[in-house]
Amino acid sequence: MKQGTYANYTGDKLQKFIFNNLVEKGYTLIDRKKFDSSKYLEQPIFATEYTVGKSIYETKIDCDFIIFHPKKFPNCLIIESKWQESTGSVDEKFPYLVYNIKKCYPCATIVVLDGGGYKKEAEQWLRKQVGGKLVKVLNMREFQKWSNSEEL
Numbered sequence: 001m002k003q004g005t006y007a008n009y010t011g012d013k014l015q016k017f018i019f020n021n022l023v024e025k026g027y028t029l030i031d032r033k034k035f036d037s038s039k040y041l042e043q044p045i046f047a048t049e050y051t052v053g054k055s056i057y058e059t060k061i062d063c064d065f066i067i068f069h070p071k072k073f074p075n076c077l078i079i080e081s082k083w084q085e086s087t088g089s090v091d092e093k094f095p096y097l098v099y100n101i102k103k104c105y106p107c108a109t110i111v112v113l114d115g116g117g118y119k120k121e122a123e124q125w126l127r128k129q130v131g132g133k134l135v136k137v138l139n140m141r142e143f144q145k146w147s148n149s150e151e152l
Contacts, residue, residue, distance in 0.1 A: 014112065015065075015081050018064070021143070021144070021147045024147075025152050028046070029046060035047040038068075046067040048064065049062045050062060050063055052066070055100050056096070063078045063079075063105070064079060064081045072152070075107050075108070076107045078107060079112060080110070082111060082113045084116075085115040085117045097111070102129075109133050
């Protein structure tokens with residue numbers, strides 16, 4: 001398996017993990033094009049690859065997950081997943097991600113980070129960026145614990 005293909009495969013595992021957590025918590029998958037109008041149903045819903053607006057480069061930007069819960073997340077919550085199993089360029093992508101979240105994203109955002117292939121200092125830097133629209137940076141175990149609480 002080529003390196004890029006393998007990275008997508010392992011990254012998909014983290015997205016499936018988040019997806020399954022949402023379904024287990026009673027969220028219903030909605031087509032991303034119908035997400036906004038579906039909020040009127042007043043039930044927990046989510047969409048994947050949802051367009052949140054324009055990036056800092058003025059290009060279309062999609063998030064991994066957007067969720068709506070009428071009581072817990074009436075203004076929605078975005079979840080971004082970042083998996084890096086081996087050393088690579090993910091460290092360099094963190095500032096771009098954080099800047100977009102803080103300047104371009106429409107609502108609170110959680111980043112789920114795991115795989116262990118990023119520099120420890122990059123993870124520490126990312127965790128220090130929490131504030132404003134970036135409300136949490138969690139690894140898989142922390143996300144599972146948070147998901148098991150009544151917060152999700």
